[in-house]
């Protein structure tokens with residue numbers, strides 16, 4: 001059987017790394033992105049530029065691909081659902097619809113008896129008065145936003161009054177957890193009870209953007225087991241196909257909470273490219289394209305640092321050691337707070 005051509009919706013660094021992994025497996029890729037300067041086009045075999053509502057361009061994309069995935073969760077559900085009527089979209093569009101809506105996502109997780117922070121939907125400023133017990137809290141848009149975009153820290157009602165917010169757009173208020181540590185689990189599910197799971201990754205954020213990811217995470221055995229079992233439970237319940245990331249908080253009392261689920265490959269898993277026999281990207285391509293599942297083997301401990309904004313500049317001219325792996329996302333413009341590249345260091 002000839003190998004399928006993989007369509008990737010979204011053309012940022014995650015798309016580039018998926019296309020690179022696919023190429024290694026002999027799989028052709030077509031990237032579809034609304035940004036004409038999308039960096040992933042430099043790594044894929046084919047590129048189509050169009051908006052996510054451009055039917056003609058989407059049809060061209062469908063005609064050139066056999067199976068479609070996405071590298072960014074904020075793709076309109078309608079677009080994914082329309083494509084799925086002709087060619088399989090994996091993970092399923094219905095999964096993306098749950099996860100891209102913070103309220104639906106948290107309701108889904110809690111129904112499985114998996115702990116999240118306390119939260120409430122806010123549709124009107126006056127409602128905050130009745131949920132004072134959730135302050136201090138984070139006010140987040142129910143849809144869109146990543147890397148802290150669209151989020152406001154609310155200490156008191158006074159903070160809220162100072163914000164100019166259109167509540168009709170939908171917000172949720174999440175009670176702040178006194179965080180001791182953040183970890184993530186990356187899991188690739190192939191089919192029922194068939195998955196490959198990476199060990200927990202310890203993450204450090206700066207300015208609400210991921211800065212460092214390290215394996216092994218310094219956590220106790222109870223947290224290790226609980227985080228893995230919750231990630232497996234979530235992937236099974238969603239009947240997920242592909243790579244999924246679950247982000248967790250650990251509080252000062254060693255309680256574990258799911259912060260959010262990303263229905264895609266994830267920044268904290270970049271170190272899997274160098275630290276494992278099969279990366280999160282290759283596993284995603286293997287799962288969505290129906291290729292063989294290969295048992296994971298860890299090669300090394302590792303630390304990844306994200307290069308944000310103009311931090312990339314010095315790295316572009318740097319000499320690296322044998323255990324250092326530098327990735328330049330080749331984005332056209334350097335912007336403040338934009339992820340421009342990363343460096344993974346293998347450590348013994």
Ligand code: AIR
Nearest residue numbers: 010011012013014015071072146338
């Ligand atoms: N991304 C997706 N969700 C969160 C992140 N960071 C990646 C995807 C997306 C890219 O970030 O690869 O395409 C967008 O980056 P930028 O710098 O153009 O905003």
